[in-house]
Amino acid sequence: MTGLLCTEPRAVLILGTGYLGKALAESLRKAGHTALTADIDAQKAIYEADVTEGASMHSLAARIRSPHIIVMCASTRGGSEEAYRSLYIRGTQNTLEAFPGTPVIFCSSTSVYGITDGRWITEEHNVYPASGKSGLLIQAEQAVLAAGGTVVRLGALYGPDRCVLVSQYCKKGAALPGNMDRWINYIHRDDAVAALHLLCTLREPPTGIYNLTDRTPMQLGEIYSYLSG
Template sequence: MFLLIGCGYIGERVADLLHQSGHSLAAVTHSQESAAKLRSTKPYPILTSDVSNHVNLQHLATQLPDAPTKILHCASSNRGGPSQYQRVFVHGCQNLIKTFPDAHLLFTSSTSVYPQLDGSEVTETTFAEPTARTSQLLRDAEQIVLAHHGTVARLAGLYGPHRSFVLKQFIEGTAAIEGNHGEGRCLNQIHREDAARALVHLFNLSPSGIFNVVDQHPLNQRDCYLQLQTLFNLPLPPTTEPNHERKRPWTHKRVSSAKLQSSGFTWRYPSYLDALKNDPELIPSILALVPSPAHPLGAHDH
């Protein structure tokens, strides 16, 4: 039986894919409101629990029809700070291992743990000692999972229907090409569908170790925005110096997908540009989020 901790943007899609494949599963959310909404549409059990609370998880265990053999921890920090990261990720992983010691644990971490600034390619064996406290806590959680012979999936920036910060900011006119001599930082991204499919793939393999979950063709900001300029007939964003004060520090690295590919995974959208052209929901759903763009739209103004 599969147990999914977190049923948000990525967890919900993983749960759907597992159910469609005939797997027995239960999905867990933190809030009663989310659970009620999901129960109205989902054919699999939706439960509530607090992963940061060991007693809560012990109660959850009594509600399951079978002991889980595989667990995905993809709960969100809800944009919280270090204390929330400590509770959800560090304590969460510790509590899951205590409560379900025989289950294989797959933990969704982030490529933000790579602190590189020089545009170099990073693999799963590359130095990963981040400066941001939140990313340091992700590394702490990773170490807990790896010590238990679990799997760590370092997810790049998620995008897909109703969610693409790159495209939304470009259309709004708030995007900027940050640093790197006017080329901007490297955008490491993964489409929601491919991220969910990759997690199911890793669930089925249950390997120990770290896997980057990122598409095959990261783009510098300038290259990406030039393509968007052609698609939308909008101005190229201005060049700026990196903002080192934001919550997630400015980094510039090209995250390698080679290990995931060598494990047998294939991408539906190998690049962001593939998704823009081939996912019929992506562009319309982002345009719907920007009812009054800063610039009149060109090619897709219909």
């Protein structure tokens, strides 16, 4: 594996410094790489930038040296369909136009598969978007793939100070709608960071689609039973 990794420090531009992006930046810096962070909130990152605004992204490109790779991990935090369109469709287009030729890793979601009957899913499976939001994610994915980039489909994140299932269960006694037999894909934030760190530091920029989830899926009823205990 070490022969597949770059031997020189990398400059990685991370767009979005939320729960995932902040931890990825810390991981890269600890390994001696340069993590250039950009966020709409100037206090959360080195650079202030709004991926939904083309002028803002071109301004960002003018302020920094060309990064080796870009990671798009900004989130709408459960926003509306229009928020998805703005962040993922326009944001992806603006990023690709502002940084032409720079490899892009786009953080997407396993929800795009739209398959909830317990079947094992691989990257080769077709997608069946169950909502307009999933459809918009797929459009953004296609733009990144057409540009020779990488799509990372993540399960729901949990980890230090964050687990939606636990917090909502404690508040309401229920966390997600649906059948207790429903299968759920999750991934620990630190595992997601480790995978993204690896993709960022490969000698050859990665391409294609990668699924990132915990190895053992769980059913909703199983999780509730554990929490109740």
